[in-house]
Amino acid sequence: MLTVDLYIRVSTDEQADRGYSQRDQEERLRKYCEHNQMTIRHVIYEDHSAKTFERPEWKKLLLELRRRKGQIDFVLFTKWDRFSRNAGDAYHMINLLKKIGVEPQAIEQPLDMSVPENKLMLAFYLAAPEVENDRRALNVFNGMRRARKEGRxxxxxxxxxxxxxxxxxxxxxxxxxxxxxxxxxxxxxxxxxxxxxxxxxx
Structure with missing residues (x-):
């Protein structure tokens, strides 16, 4: 039987009514594990932005995975934007986890990495949240610039x-x-x- 850790992340600017609540994520992840007969070792809760992997709970998890190499098969999360909103950092972390025998997987956007074409889908899943972040930041900048021009x-x-x-x-x-x-x-x-x-x- 496969052993997994569940990674549940929300950031302070995300609202529960958008489906990002910790309780909602945990419920979906537990149902997935029950259906696929997976043993849950730990449930990790993170309240931090995914722009980088400098997140307190993720750093603790990574240290634990390195210490207990070979004991965990998967780190599961609901979607890839729960894992990362930075494509470059995400690829680096995926490779790092692979070296210690752990596969990250999004249960609602599952990808079989042994299929080369799936790397294209992974690129999309990882890039889309980063583009969304950049667009939001640009909109804020443009809004502030316009307000200053209008004398506000x-x-x-x-x-x-x-x-x-x-x-x-x-x-x-x-x-x-x-x-x-x-x-x-x-x-x-x-x-x-x-x-x-x-x-x-x-």
């Missing part, structure tokens, strides 16, 4: 101002008189050539 302030309001929202939800910054009065005084003093004492009095 991005992020927390500077000293002397407060973040506000209009009735329609539009964000803007408004003068905070309680802070502004101190800021005006400081600028006036500097304009006169006076130094501004620090809070420590030095």
């Amino acid at each position: 302030w991005m992020g927390p309001a500077p000293i002397g101002y407060s973040n506000k929202s209009k009735e329609n939800g539009d964000k803007y910054i408004a003068l905070n008189e309680a802070e502004a009065v101190h800021l005006r005084w400081a600028f006036n003093e500097l304009a006169r050539g006076n130094s501004i004492p620090s809070r420590s009095g030095k």
Whole structure:
């Protein structure tokens, strides 16, 4: 009977209602193991981004697999984007696991690596999440750039101002008189050539 470890990963920006919840993943993985008569050794839960393999629980798992070489046949996860969202790192990790006799496998995107053509599907499964990450980052960058061009302030309001929202939800910054009065005084003093004492009095 094959022995497996289950790897269950969600990142902080993923929502359970998208089907990424840990409970949902574990249920599907356990049903798969029961159907295929696989023995589950460990269930690993990770709450970390898959952009790299610098993840606390994955590093612990990899160390355990190296120490107990030959005791585990598969590391199972639901989809390849649970394993990695970086194609280059993923290929490196797959080769590393292969050297210690462990095969990573996505139960909902299964691939027989002994079939050469399946490497094309693996490339797609690994590249698609990385492309999605890059597109999301580009959209955020373009959105922020557009907002700056339109004169909108991005992020927390500077000293002397407060973040506000209009009735329609539009964000803007408004003068905070309680802070502004101190800021005006400081600028006036500097304009006169006076130094501004620090809070420590030095």
